[in-house]
Amino acid sequence: MLDLWEREGKDPAERIESFIHILIANKADIKRYGCPVGTLCSELAKLSHVNLAAASELFTLFRVWLHRQFELLGHKKDADTLAMHLLARSQGVATLASAFRDDAFIRREVDLMCEWLRALSARRVSAKK
Numbered sequence: 592m593l594d595l596w597e598r599e600g601k602d603p604a605e606r607i608e609s610f611i612h613i614l615i616a617n618k619a620d621i622k623r624y625g626c627p628v629g630t631l632c633s634e635l636a637k638l639s640h641v642n643l644a645a646a647s648e649l650f651t652l653f654r655v656w657l658h659r660q661f662e663l664l665g666h667k668k669d670a671d672t673l674a675m676h677l678l679a680r681s682q683g684v685a686t687l688a689s690a691f692r693d694d695a696f697i698r699r700e701v702d703l704m705c706e707w708l709r710a711l712s713a714r715r716v717s718a719k720k
Contacts, residue, residue, distance in 0.1 A: 626685035
């Protein structure tokens with residue numbers, strides 16, 4: 592999936608937006624089960640399971656990828672903070688979407704995350720001028 596976004600995304604903002612839109616693409620499953628990675632990590636953490644570290648590597652993969660995209664977007668200094676913020680926000684949306692089974696909530700939050708991303712992109716553009 593990340594490789595596909597790399598190939599098809601014309602710039603880092605578009606690639607990050609692909610990450611955000613995964614909530615829409617998978618909304619039926621997310622409403623039913625939440626995020627599969629988040630759910631797996633949560634359940635393994637409750638058990639102090641030996642495979643928690645391996646499951647968490649999936650989040651690390653997203654974190655590293657998002658970090659790189661935010662660097663490319665011009666936010667080198669705070670790229671990891673932004674990556675973690677977006678991961679946390681998307682996980683929160685997945686959790687609440689599962690709890691409330693609310694399509695409108697998912698769409699509204701995706702729109703807000705995209706607005707946030709556009710503001711970050713504009714801030715980088717204006718800082719270059």
